[in-house]
Amino acid sequence: NNDSEAKVRFKMKKTRIKFTEGKFQNKVEMKLNPQPIWYINFDAGASSANIDLSKFKIMEANFDMGAASMDLKLGSPLEETKVSIDAGASSITIRIPEGAASEIRVDAALSSKSFDGFEKINSELYRTANFNDSVNKFIITIDSGVSSIDVTRY
Secondary structure, eight states, X not given: OBTTBOOOOOOOSSOOOEEETTEEEOOOOOOOOSSSEEEEEEEESSEEEEEEETTSEEEEEEEEESSEEEEEEEOOOOTEEXXXXXXXXXEEEEEEOTTOEEXXXXXXXXXXXXXXXXXXXXXXXXXXXXXXXXXXXXXXXXXXXXXXEEEEEO
């Protein structure tokens, strides 16, 4: 704790491995308080992550992944909610609210990209039509190798 700020670091040193009907499982479920403004750093190697942040106030979220599968659901943006994803060969799905102003900066030349409701500004920049006029917005940066990247609306 430092004044009004608290840092929590969660690191798995020893993991419990569970085998269920021949399948390997190494699962973590974490619940967060929806009241504070969150700054999240997620560092994972080869993994599968289903992350629902739709009920939380996210100021910044950074995801560093190797060969991974990620399904990320975001809620309403704050004034400028920054989301950064650095991934290897991955499958990335980001779900954002319908009508949320958003910008995507992407460096993923060898990846398939589908950005629902975004206008292509250039080969590395995509924006929603309401981006310049909105106070609250997402700034999403994606740097990946050979990946499948989908941004959808809900």
